[in-house]
Amino acid sequence: MKSETKLARAGLMLGGSAAAMLFAAPALAQVAPQEGVVAQDAATPADAIVVTGTLIRNPNLVATSPVTSVTSEELQLRQTNLAEQFLRELPGVVPSLGSAVNNGNGGASYVNLRGLGANRNLVLLDGTRIAPADLDGIVDLNNIPIALIERTDILTGGASTTYGADAVSGVINFITKRDFSGLEATASNQITERGDGNVFRIDVTVGANFDDGRGNAVFSVGYQEADPVLQGARDYSVENISSYTGLAGGSGTTVPSRFTGLGLGDNQQIDPATGALIPTYAQFNFNPQNIFQTPFERFNMFGSAWYELADGVEVYTRGLFSKNTVQTVIASSGTFGNTVTVPFSNPYLPTAARNQICAAQSISAADCAAAAAATDPTNPAYRTFQTNAFRRFVEAGPRLSTYTTQLFDYQAGLRGDITDGIQFDISGSYGESENSQRQSGNGTLTRVRQATLATNTETCLDDSNGCVPLNLFGPAGSITPDQLGFLLGVTNGTITKTSLAQARGVISGDVGFASPGAETPVSFALGTEYRKYQAQVISDELTQRPDEVLGNGRASPDVSGGYDVYEGFVELIAPLIEDRPFFNSLTLEAGGRVSHYSTAGTNWTWKAGGSWEPTSALKIRGNYQKATRAPNIFELFQPNVRDLNNLTVDPCQGPGVQPGTPLGTVCAAQIVAGGATQAQANALLGNIPTPSAGQINTTIGGNADLDVERATTWTIGAVIQPTFFSGFSASIDYYNITIKDAITTPTIGDALSACFTPLQPATSAACAGIGRDPVDGSLNGTASGLPLPYSNLGRLMTDGIDVVLNYRRDLGFAGLALSFNGNWTNRNKFQATPTSVNRECVGFYSVNCESIQPEFSFNQRTTLSFGAADVSLLWRYIDGVKYEPLALADDIAAADGDETAGPLERFRTIGAEHYFDLTTRFGVTENFDLTFSVLNLLDNQPKVVGANIGSTAYNSGNVYPSTYDALGRRFAVSGRVTF
Template structure:
């Protein structure tokens, strides 16, 4: 749950519940040291209590945080320690004032609640929520949303991401245009739904991934990740889970920020310059944030494990301009107008070679934007929203071949354009009273349309220009049956939730996805969470409409022994009859926050995903299609003339590789290696989240955190084929990935160290399999913030960071071609030690 801080000209209000819900029961709080405004927002989210204060009162103040189980009064008192502020309670709300001061004139508080994992404002979520706020991201020395996402252990580096090597199988990853995406559990960037303030964003390139590098960090309040199936709430793509980039609701002031950094082994010189500004007024607010980034490439010659081509780029050159705007205005009568929007321009450049006489470079430019206005009407405790979104992602890429002397010999253009538009109406609010609080309902319905264009040149038979509409409706119910104030033995808290979504895709079909959730607190120290649900992913345009190629070829190419003159029809490419991929997910989590050890919180969660009808090309080795009985589902022997005519009629191109004329009587088999709903995957594992914060008195405070994930996954391409292990093998997620941090804060100084671990993988491309060693790195960041004031050295935020302090490098893998990266580029980074210095100033 996330509660936004509303700053008007005279007042700041944080609201999560009505005064009638303001109970004095003890709750668990985990609020790290940060600026006071953010700490109050976190407190309101956790306590369900209003906090009122003048904007001037909280400006520039910091809180030491609170960790442990407290009643609301004690938790707030600890947050305010050392701020010079006191508190009074007025009609159930906390009102802050200077010690000895009088209450300011009171105003009606504004409220905005952004929840990831639920459509109901303020509803608890029965799945683990991984959260990073901007302050903690800066404490790491990170400067972009993409950098922060890469350190989340549940996020796999494959899929659509910069630097994914050309030897990575298409099913595991690709880099088209330098976009960065989130790929939870390694199920694919297209199976992870990424939202901006709860809104969908346009797809990028051909993979239906979402480009998170388009959002400047200066506008971001928080990134929340729910690594659990969520199609019942959000629709297609949320198989592995959902990530929500939540923007700051209000911002008062102006900040400039810069960072310079480079890899100590060479390459990756990085420049970042950013500006964020905003203002608030009675009933409204506006924030604008701009970010410029330029990253130099890393070449193979700059690393000791280089490879056969010294000019191969391990990481591409990147440059981007990003801008985000978000605003809101109270129109009176309970009506509010909100707006979110962004624009991104990015260029990327990479190069490789396929032989010793030429070189290929791949320049790309991307423009994308999205607009999301909404109109909200509050009637009592209910709120109705009418939301519209429109966005587009336009990528132009070329593959240029040069001689070694620099003469251009050929160019292959390619253009991808994705556009998305949607309209949705929804409402949520309380229904009736239950012993644990109010039962709440969310309902909604809407229309969404996506358009995809792939243009490779005039009259090119590979061009695609297609649209897909969908219509949806959903409902979600939250039932708080028992709350802590009931003081029931063995039942401290009990909450049930249920959701159902129906979606219709004309031309594809209909699908309904349910989800159930349970939160059971056995005591104030221990609670259990469980969820079960179904999810789906609609086939991509490229999977459906990619050129269907048909080849007439000798049977010997496919392992067949037939009389001379025999032929085989071999098909590959898109399949317009594809159906949605479907998954059943469940999870169970234990959460420990013992009263006897204040500041300790530990979550251990098990997850299981059974993913079926995955879209694949069924032949791993086409050369064995006629000799390996495992592939017989994809082979039609002695096909009739009618069957041959049908597959020829459906092909976009037909190529005769036999050297003779096509004769249907000589065709001994049809081999279909087109995209098909055939594969089954099972993904399971354990996530461990922990934190411990304690006060060191005059020496400051120390906070320890850990996020570790263990993953097992396997796949069966068809019913006849054997099960193969994915996790722990080359170009698939490692079994173990984790990050542990220790941060010490005293006054304006923060020193944070982090230990990152990615387990080893087996290279099973040859026998015996080769072992690729794990990679462990240490990060160290020093951050210092000067005090408030008007001088040139006031309001400064200085950061010195060394990522991968001891310069660890990835293990080498076997390569045969010059364009192949000699390391697993989906799991390990070639960056080495990266040192950066950042400076920010608030004006």
């Protein structure tokens, strides 16, 4: 049934796209191109210098891989400010880290083509790599110079043979204007209907041809600033909503403080009225302090030049510099279940709470009173107790992380003619990126423990560093400025440095002869390439210590690593038959690359493809490739660290888990592994709390033994330009990508299911690897949590269909331009290990399926041109999605088969979404134009699904803000002056 539904959807996509494009009558005359999203074969100029997908520089040949291009005109109509923004809205691209991600954003923006991971697609600038942003080797899209982009090519399927590793799922190639001459200045401003989220951008570009056209130089400088949009400023995200109860909820790290591990049963929270410990009654609503649009500031410069030294010999150069600052704003820090030791004589400990704790620990009333009076540790009556404390430092405001990235990348080269038909191109480049993170508002665990271990309000037992005793037991406002000054009196930060040095030499052209059935000569490219990656993380001492920086997620130990690669490659395009009946052309394409990595040894990639044009109106094309990806520096060298991820239901939580039962035996063994005795572990069973704020600890780290992952990719499709339908062009392509030996980590569901579904012995590797907190038995606090190691045991697979349609005609009173770009994703399967679930994430969302990938999506643009004025409507469609069935099954299993378990029914689906953006552009004078846009014209609001149904980075503010517009209707205006 499901396969029939998918086939029906594919048919609907084709039929719907045809209907969207073909409602106009046959063309009377073709109007001037109104560029948008086009298939490269159908609409890109034939003399384009850069042909994405091949290194053969023959303008008469087009590679067989499908390439979709987004033109500069389209970016102007979209009022695009960042490359990540328009890429994440394209069909077939799954939103990755970007401006809508707050908790989990490291100051960079990425692209995730086909949903296979941002580390499996390659980002190029004019066909050349630039310095990556992090240890994963991924390019930060914040550094792409939008003002000088001529077009953006997106190639489907593997391209490792042409560009080397990382191009498993495809390539995004930003191509700049080569011969810009004159001056162009653009200023734009964008603001939401609600008056927030203002974005200002200005770019100035100047260029000139010189020496009678023998050279050209261009220089562009830009500035951009974006203001934040708080989640508390939108009705649907003011309160943190539980996906499982529908009630206002939030974090268990709250105020007044919550305590676990006291032997008092359920989680205990201080009652401000009586000072007694009572079952938890108030969670912390962290939404208002979080944001939907990260504050952003960027300065960027780009310059390029070329000069013809002699006939057929040209020197060229390109330089890029960017400095951008991204700030994330996360709710107040605190002690997130950290274990603290508290004297019974702590001056802030309420009497009622003290008496309860004494009773739970079988301390008599007389001894309890004596302990309350014993302020000197040498006093025999002096006693302490341990607890996991959950208390927000709301008095300090939010946590701020400021990421400042500086990147420069420089390239120089020489190219020219060896003979009339053979050219050479020799180039070298070097780039560096430095990302500096500074954090504030966190506090440190050492100082909390020092300040809690106090027996008076003036000094701590250890006051060597000016310690101020901390009141963990009072309501909001009870932590004084002096106490905060001590807790927050230290700052912390991390610097991530990366560099990429590369050199390449290519000889390309034609071999001087053609096949017997063709006139166009066989063309080739062969060459060699060298790349050296280096990266390091330098952290201060606080940031390196596990759990030391409160609310910081994982520690950031120093990391240093690198590798280099030597490669040789060859490509061939051979026209076999031309200008014959039923064979307007028949072309073969092939290529191979050998790569030697200092970390992964020698491996081969190759490709074979071809195209057949029975007539000039139809081209059928196909391509088959064997691609590889070598492990990156993070996957190889990152030390094991504790991280955070989402989980709402812990299989060991609740009163039903008791000692002696099979489940109780497994849970107790995991608590013992965390540092408790068997007796302590048994005592905790039945009282293990639910994950705090829907988050648990995990352990991640690199693996120096990783090998390359290997992919098989193939595409088959057609390009149609019918002679009887002037102005119309279309391309349809099926893609299939399968990756084996994939470098992956298990999902949360995988790690839990391996132990608990079905239940395995406590000594099994899957169960023994899980570490729990020794004080309360949870997966929070000091727990090592779920192990999520890297391995080559994974397998990924995706396939689908891309459709691109374009139509232009003259209506007499106006010019009409229509474009359609659609994607149908059939499957996206992920299996972390051979024994893991082969998980399907197309059309589903959960903690296992991070960023939403709809089954069907499209962009359709309609533009009417009235002389110097254009009116354009962009229609963006996202198919409906639902809660992952396997995640629901896990929820039910964790609830002992309760069919009502899991998220509420109303949160289990997100309906299909339609967005409309209306743009009007006026040519006020020959040198000045204005563009006005209303984005999200109908002010669509995102579907609320609660705050803990998906992963932290993408399920934020009760919605999925990277996929669905969380800002609402926005107004944008830009002005452009050209000379």
